[in-house]
Amino acid sequence: MSGPLLDIRGLTIGIPNRNGPPLQIVRDLSFDIMPGEIFGLVGESGSGKSASALALMGLNRRPLTTLEGQALYGGQDLLAMSRRSMRKLRGDRISMIFQEPMTALNPLARIGSQIAEMFVLHRGLSWSDARPKAVEALAAVQVPDPKGRARAYPHQLSGGLRQRVMIAMAMACRPDLLIADEPTTALDVTVQAEVLRLIRELCEREGTAVLLISHDLGVIAQMCQRVGVMANGRLRELRDAKALFTDPRHPYTQGLLAALPRLGSRATEGRHRLADLDMAIDRDAPGFSETYLRPRGEAA
Amino acid sequence: MGRYILRRLLQMIPTLLAVAALIFLIFSVLPGSFAGTMTGGGRRALSPELVAQINAQFGLDKPLPVRFWDYLVRLVQFDLGTSFRTREPVMDLIAARIWPSLQLALSAMALAVTVGIPLGFLAAMRPGSLLDSVTMIGAVSGLSMPQFWLGLLLMYVFALQLGWLPSFGYGEGRLRNLILPAIALGFAPLALLARTTRAGVLEVMASDHIRTAMAKGASPSQMVRWHVLRNVMVLIVTTMGLQIGSLLGQALVIEKLFSWPGLGSLMVDSVAIRDIPVVQGTILVIVLWFLVINVLVDVIYAAIDPRISLR
Numbered sequence: 001m002s003g004p005l006l007d008i009r010g011l012t013i014g015i016p017n018r019n020g021p022p023l024q025i026v027r028d029l030s031f032d033i034m035p036g037e038i039f040g041l042v043g044e045s046g047s048g049k050s051a052s053a054l055a056l057m058g059l060n061r062r063p064l065t066t067l068e069g070q071a072l073y074g075g076q077d078l079l080a081m082s083r084r085s086m087r088k089l090r091g092d093r094i095s096m097i098f099q100e101p102m103t104a105l106n107p108l109a110r111i112g113s114q115i116a117e118m119f120v121l122h123r124g125l126s127w128s129d130a131r132p133k134a135v136e137a138l139a140a141v142q143v144p145d146p147k148g149r150a151r152a153y154p155h156q157l158s159g160g161l162r163q164r165v166m167i168a169m170a171m172a173c174r175p176d177l178l179i180a181d182e183p184t185t186a187l188d189v190t191v192q193a194e195v196l197r198l199i200r201e202l203c204e205r206e207g208t209a210v211l212l213i214s215h216d217l218g219v220i221a222q223m224c225q226r227v228g229v230m231a232n233g234r235l236r237e238l239r240d241a242k243a244l245f246t247d248p249r250h251p252y253t254q255g256l257l258a259a260l261p262r263l264g265s266r267a268t269e270g271r272h273r274l275a276d277l278d279m280a281i282d283r284d285a286p287g288f289s290e291t292y293l294r295p296r297g298e299a300a
Numbered sequence: 301m302g303r304y305i306l307r308r309l310l311q312m313i314p315t316l317l318a319v320a321a322l323i324f325l326i327f328s329v330l331p332g333s334f335a336g337t338m339t340g341g342g343r344r345a346l347s348p349e350l351v352a353q354i355n356a357q358f359g360l361d362k363p364l365p366v367r368f369w370d371y372l373v374r375l376v377q378f379d380l381g382t383s384f385r386t387r388e389p390v391m392d393l394i395a396a397r398i399w400p401s402l403q404l405a406l407s408a409m410a411l412a413v414t415v416g417i418p419l420g421f422l423a424a425m426r427p428g429s430l431l432d433s434v435t436m437i438g439a440v441s442g443l444s445m446p447q448f449w450l451g452l453l454l455m456y457v458f459a460l461q462l463g464w465l466p467s468f469g470y471g472e473g474r475l476r477n478l479i480l481p482a483i484a485l486g487f488a489p490l491a492l493l494a495r496t497t498r499a500g501v502l503e504v505m506a507s508d509h510i511r512t513a514m515a516k517g518a519s520p521s522q523m524v525r526w527h528v529l530r531n532v533m534v535l536i537v538t539t540m541g542l543q544i545g546s547l548l549g550q551a552l553v554i555e556k557l558f559s560w561p562g563l564g565s566l567m568v569d570s571v572a573i574r575d576i577p578v579v580q581g582t583i584l585v586i587v588l589w590f591l592v593i594n595v596l597v598d599v600i601y602a603a604i605d606p607r608i609s610l611r
Contacts, residue, residue: 059514091517098515103508108530108605117526121517153606169516 004032005176005209006056011069011079013051013060013233022067026052026233029069033177038200038210040224040241042217042256048233049213053179055079056211057096058086073177092122095170099182101162105154111138111165112150118172137168141198160191164198171202178203179211184219196223217260221245229253301599304610308595312588319587320375321368323580328364334384334574335360358384371580380584381577383570390581393566398585400470401562404555405547407478408486413540416490420497421532427502435494442491447550451484451557468559481558485551489543493536500535504528534605541597545590 011029014022026048033039041049055066056078071078073094078086090096098104105114115137116130125133131150138146141164154162163183170178180199184192200223203210214220220227220241227244229237229252237250248254335346335354346354355361359370374381380390423432458480459467471477504510505528513527552564559565563582570578602608 057515059511087517087519089517090515096515098508098512100508104512106509106513106527106531107607108534109526117518118516121522155607166512169512 005035005037005073006078006211007032007070007072008052008056009070009072011052011055011071012067013048013055013064014067015063016065022065024067024233025064026055029230029233029235031228031235031238033209033211035176036203036207036209037226038203038212038224040220040227041211041213041230042215042220042227043230044215046232047230049215049230050181052230053096053181053211053213057090057094057179058083059096088122091118091170091175092173093175094177094179095173095175096179096181097163097166097170097183099185101159101166101186102154104166105162107154109153110150111152111154111157115150115165115169115172118169122173133172134168137172138165140171140202141165141168143168158191159187160195163187163191163195167195167198167202171206171208174206175208177209177211179213181213182215183212185214185216192219199223217245217256229256301610305595305599308598312591315591316584316587317372320371320580320584323583324364324368324371327574327576327579330574332574333360334358334576337573380581383578384575385570385573385578390577393578394563394581394585397561397563397566397582400560401548401551401555401564403478404481404485404551404560404562405544407482408547408551409489409540409544411482411486412489412493412543416493417497417536420494420499421501423494424498424501424505432498436498439491439494442487443495445487447484447488448553448557450487451481451554454480454484455558468557470559470561481554481560484557485547485554489547492543493539496536496539497532500532501528503535504531507531530604534601537597537601537604541593541600545593545597548589549586 009030011026012024013026014024016022029048029052031039041052043049051060051064054060055064056071058078058081060066066079069079073089076085078089078094081089105111112131112134113127115134116125116127118137119125119130119133120127123130135146135150138149143149143161143164149157149161154165157165163186167183178199183199184195187195196219199210199212202208210223212220212223224241227239227241228235229244229250231252236252237244237248239249244253245257248257333351333355335351352361359367362370371381378391380394382389383393386393419435423429423435426432455467458465465480466477467480469477510523510527513523518526548563551560551562552568554560555562555564556568563585567579567582567586569575570582598610602610
């Protein structure tokens with residue numbers, strides 16, 4: 001395979017509006033992901049990272065709707081697929097892990113059966129054949145005592161372990177692409193490093209590409225080969241990770257990097273607030289109204 | 301588990317004692333007495349001498365604490381006393397009435413569960429649909445409609461106009477006789493369960509783990525079977541328990557209306573003539589039923605939800 005694994009062209013997501021043009025949350029987003037690549041998508045909250053990821057999975061949260069664009073995967077457009085064929089891909093070829101390991105698992109089902117579900121759904125295994133495979137999957141994400149843990153319920157595990165369970169589930173069918181939406185944001189720093197290392201190792205071994213979504217520049221720098229910077233629903237800059245961090249081109253990226261605290265500097269000195277909010281706001285966006293800004297600032 | 305249930309059962313004893321004491325007190329301050337409700341042949345009240353004689357015969361002339369103590373002593377020997385009117389042991393009277401009562405309450409509940417829960421489920425799967433609106437309007441009407449009025453309506457339509465079903469009586473336990481009172485009694489719990497189920501399903505469907513299930517590629521029916529049903533049961537099992545528990549007591553209106561020989565009608569008849577031992581006995585049984593169902597609900601709850609442990 002020489003072409004991109006996933007080619008996203010002109011993805012536009014918005015909220016349909018009866019009395020006018022829809023409010024666009026994500027506008028004209030285009031990027032591609034190569035097989036086995038770790039691609040980072042970075043930006044502040046509300047910039048449209050998660051909305052884009054969910055749209056790729058066909059899991060738009062109401063009232064968000066995909067308005068335009070294509071996402072080509074193996075010659076098929078994910079955004080135009082029937083629900084049935086999208087379901088076949090989801091979890092099997094393209095899987096996803098979420099930010100909240102505490103709530104992303106069913107609290108009333110054993111860990112083992114939640115992972116086994118993947119083999120029942122996509123490999124046509126019976127439950128009794130799928131259970132041992134689930135234990136193997138737990139072992140692969142380095143959960144201690146996988147056999148015992150398979151019988152545990154989510155509330156009996158720590159956040160870090162739960163996120164490992166999510167990873168085991170997502171990687172169960174050896175997908176081509178793993179979408180990781182803020183996978184470590186809810187975890188503390190040491191666990192965060194372990195989980196990131198696990199994702200990287202597993203995906204390298206399986207040849208799985210990763211779309212890593214984060215607001216944490218440190219995480220992105222550590223993991224990714226290429227990075228897209230999103231602000232206000234638009235891709236502002238798309239570069240090799242190294243180049244982006246040493247030589248940011250777009251003023252928004254420059255501002256973002258300048259806002260990072262640096263080791264050895266005083267709290268205020270050499271560090272800038274991301275004051276340039278105007279840049280993050282696209283007043284020309286269709287459906288834009290000044291009223292959307294009001295909660296952030298003073299009265300209009 | 302066994303220890304837990306045993307402890308819960310022991311904890312019922314103080315509750316039952318408190319209920320017994322309360323009934324005792326209430327009947328001692330209420331005006332009227334058993335002898336007072338009797339009339340000697342004609343319309344005249346009984347002579348004071350006769351009243352005193354009757355009171356003495358039933359021990360009603362003794363002071364309240366003494367009577368209560370006597371009652372408790374008999375109660376711990378599972379003796380509920382003797383009916384003033386029929387002179388039969390209260391235990392026997394209750395034993396004769398308990399099966400029709402349970403039959404009615406359990407049929408009403410079975411109706412509520414088998415119709416209410418699926419309806420709530422279907423309504424939640426298609427929020428805003430015609431089925432949803434009709435179900436929810438029906439549920440609100442079901443909850444706000446007085447039981448006796450629904451009973452009268454059912455009688456009028458199905459017994460008087462259409463003549464399909466008998467309008468009253470036990471009919472030696474025939475199913476035909478059970479249908480109308482069971483519907484009249486079960487309609488309110490049905491409505492409540494439909495509403496609770498709908499709200500529960502919507503709550504579960506909005507939770508994060510459903511998004512995970514969708515990301516895993518589960519079809520809607522697989523999602524419901526694996527990730528919704530059980531989670532919704534946690535939310536509605538309490539409502540179900542409370543309904544079953546209180547149905548025995550609620551049934552008295554319907555029992556009177558349909559001349560159903562249950563505990564409720566026994567209690568109402570006995571209150572009217574101040575047959576205190578029978579009233580006490582029936583209330584105790586109804587309270588006991590409620591308490592036992594409550595323990596059962598907690599056990600079922602822990603069986604469904606692994607996060608709950610019985611201690």
